[in-house]
Amino acid sequence: MFKYKKDPTAKAKRLSSYKPGSFLYVVNYVSQSKSAMAGFCFIALLLILSFLTPYIFKYGYREINVRMQYALSSLEHPFGCDEVGRDIMVRIFYGAKYTISIGFFSTFCAAICGIILGAAAGYFGGLVDTLIMRALDVFQSFPTILLAIAISAVFGPGYWKVILACGITGIPSYARMMRANILTVRGSEFIEAAASINCSTGRIILKHVIPNAISPLIVQMAMGVASAGLTASALSFLGFGVVPPTPEWGAMLSTARAYIREYPHMVMFPGLFIMLTVLSLNLVGDAIRDALDPKLKN
Amino acid sequence: MAKLLQVEHLKKYFPTSRGVVHAVDDVSFSIEEGETMGLVGESGCGKSTLGRTCIHLLESTGGTIRFQGNDVTHLSKKALAEYRNCVQIIFQDPFSSLNPRMTIRDTVTEPLKLSGRFRGEELNRESERLMDLVGIEKRFYNSYPHELDGGRRQRAGVARAISLKPKFIVCDEPVSALDVSIQAQILNLLMDLQDEFKLTYLFVTHDLSVVRHISNKICVMYLGQMVETASTDALFARPYHPYTKALLSAIPTVDIHNQQQRILLKGEITSPINPHPGCRFAQRCPYATAECTQSDLPLVEVEPGHFVACSRIRQINKDL
Numbered sequence A: 001m002f003k004y005k006k007d008p009t010a011k012a013k014r015l016s017s018y019k020p021g022s023f024l025y026v027v028n029y030v031s032q033s034k035s036a037m038a039g040f041c042f043i044a045l046l047l048i049l050s051f052l053t054p055y056i057f058k059y060g061y062r063e064i065n066v067r068m069q070y071a072l073s074s075l076e077h078p079f080g081c082d083e084v085g086r087d088i089m090v091r092i093f094y095g096a097k098y099t100i101s102i103g104f105f106s107t108f109c110a111a112i113c114g115i116i117l118g119a120a121a122g123y124f125g126g127l128v129d130t131l132i133m134r135a136l137d138v139f140q141s142f143p144t145i146l147l148a149i150a151i152s153a154v155f156g157p158g159y160w161k162v163i164l165a166c167g168i169t170g171i172p173s174y175a176r177m178m179r180a181n182i183l184t185v186r187g188s189e190f191i192e193a194a195a196s197i198n199c200s201t202g203r204i205i206l207k208h209v210i211p212n213a214i215s216p217l218i219v220q221m222a223m224g225v226a227s228a229g230l231t232a233s234a235l236s237f238l239g240f241g242v243v244p245p246t247p248e249w250g251a252m253l254s255t256a257r258a259y260i261r262e263y264p265h266m267v268m269f270p271g272l273f274i275m276l277t278v279l280s281l282n283l284v285g286d287a288i289r290d291a292l293d294p295k296l297k298n
Numbered sequence B: 001m002a003k004l005l006q007v008e009h010l011k012k013y014f015p016t017s018r019g020v021v022h023a024v025d026d027v028s029f030s031i032e033e034g035e036t037m038g039l040v041g042e043s044g045c046g047k048s049t050l051g052r053t054c055i056h057l058l059e060s061t062g063g064t065i066r067f068q069g070n071d072v073t074h075l076s077k078k079a080l081a082e083y084r085n086c087v088q089i090i091f092q093d094p095f096s097s098l099n100p101r102m103t104i105r106d107t108v109t110e111p112l113k114l115s116g117r118f119r120g121e122e123l124n125r126e127s128e129r130l131m132d133l134v135g136i137e138k139r140f141y142n143s144y145p146h147e148l149d150g151g152r153r154q155r156a157g158v159a160r161a162i163s164l165k166p167k168f169i170v171c172d173e174p175v176s177a178l179d180v181s182i183q184a185q186i187l188n189l190l191m192d193l194q195d196e197f198k199l200t201y202l203f204v205t206h207d208l209s210v211v212r213h214i215s216n217k218i219c220v221m222y223l224g225q226m227v228e229t230a231s232t233d234a235l236f237a238r239p240y241h242p243y244t245k246a247l248l249s250a251i252p253t254v255d256i257h258n259q260q261q262r263i264l265l266k267g268e269i270t271s272p273i274n275p276h277p278g279c280r281f282a283q284r285c286p287y288a289t290a291e292c293t294q295s296d297l298p299l300v301e302v303e304p305g306h307f308v309a310c311s312r313i314r315q316i317n318k319d320l
Helices: A010-016 A023-032 A034-056 A088-124 A126-140 A144-155 A159-186 A189-196 A201-213 A215-237 A249-259 A265-292 B047-054 B077-086 B104-115 B120-133 B150-162 B180-197 B208-214 B232-237 B242-249
Strands: B003-016 B019-032 B036-040 B062-067 B087-090 B168-172 B200-205 B217-222 B225-231 B300-303 B306-308
Touching: A010 A023, A023 A034, A023 A265, A034 A088, A034 A265, A088 A126, A088 A159, A088 A201, A088 A215, A088 A249, A088 A265, A126 A159, A144 A159, A144 A215, A159 A201, A159 A215, A189 A201, A189 B087, A201 A215, A215 A249, A215 A265, A249 A265, B003 B047, B003 B200, B019 B047, B019 B062, B019 B200, B019 B217, B019 B225, B036 B047, B036 B208, B047 B087, B047 B168, B047 B200, B077 B087, B087 B150, B104 B120, B104 B150, B120 B150, B150 B180, B180 B200, B180 B208, B200 B208, B208 B232, B217 B232, B217 B242, B225 B232, B225 B242
Parallel strands: B036 B200, B036 B217, B087 B168, B168 B200
Antiparallel strands: B003 B019, B003 B062, B217 B225, B225 B306, B300 B306
């Protein structure tokens, strides 16, 4: 019988066939890390379940059943029920998409704004640099969560407003990092070479400067998703975030807090899922960091 | 032969918080078509700045630059683009002069694409012709710079520089970051290209043996000013300026019976920030007197084609 023999170096070979730092290289590297794949699978599964809750589970996320108030775990309700008898498991799965998507969207907003501001500050220098960086200094002089609370307090609660609040608080760190990278790249001779072959300023920035300055930012973004999700949960916990009855995890924790002595399961499950999600995102982020910047390892 | 590049009283100052740096101060020279002019001097004397100012990578503070008889000191955006098709630069460090995220093919193709002279398949054919011309093997066409050694990277830099068929190329220490064996290859490549395309070089370097090998004419710079200029043979045979003498005496010799007396200079290169008038070399010059630093010195023709800026040249060189 022909037997398929697995080449132990096949993985390393496949990895080295991609250019370090390219998209395919990162995907390949991350897919070969067990912990990152565990994290990725957890997040993916959570998101799939989240969108399919109405079709999979017997109960709706806002279906009140007064007879099942504060019910403990059972086969019918694996995670138990909350103060008005809603199934906690369904609520957690349904709410997953809020916490995770807030994390992704707000990181994305922060990174886009930060990259543009940082690139402008770093490339043009002088007055532009001073204006942008001093303005960001003002933002950064507040603790992150305090600033997020202040912004949410101004805009009021709501899904997109939380994203805005988390996004704005994230801008300064991206901008600062981008500016530093741009300054390094801008001094390179290949930028001068590009100017000498008649590259326009826009083309120099897009084709030569940004691709060489962006990889530390991708790392920061990968790590930032988890912390943005956490900030979003914290905001909801404080009542500034997503409004009940939408089962955002932070908001669920906030309501459950009142019953923490009598019915700890109401706090435990949302808390556990926040923890697992942040852990999973961080595991993926770690792998992306290692793939993009081998020098950062350990 | 016609003069290709004429530079008159060129100045490049950099304002800094500690004062104005006179990187290039009142430099004049001309290069004839098909000629190689060597520009030597110690590091920080402004030779790279001079080269970059000539091709408008840096804007000059004062003076005039003429290219083929046309004044190119101040150019509109469109004229600058045209000028840059005629002048190019080869950089010192092939590790930082190539974009690490572009393949060699992309790097060589980019100027062709931007020039708009080639389209589609032609673009590919032209870039392959160029890479072949500078001696990059086929298997490296799609490699990234980090996968190549210094010599091959520098070849890619050369291919990029000649891609637009320029007339004048500033070579900014193109071999000083390379191994000696590879230096020779790149120098030979540059000389072959010069013969084939009638190129004119401004060859910036601090390596005197390289400059002697490749140049027809040499300019010696000290702290932003030109101190001596002559044909290569004349300069090496009869250096008149005390700085040139010291510089040439620093070339190591292999002949143990003919050991040269080394002229050791005292002190450090002085600051180019707000320099005093007169000879910049006066503080380190063994022959300096008070009058050396009183007024700026012009380049004086002491022999046909041999110019020196020194007030005491007749006293120092008894044979003149």
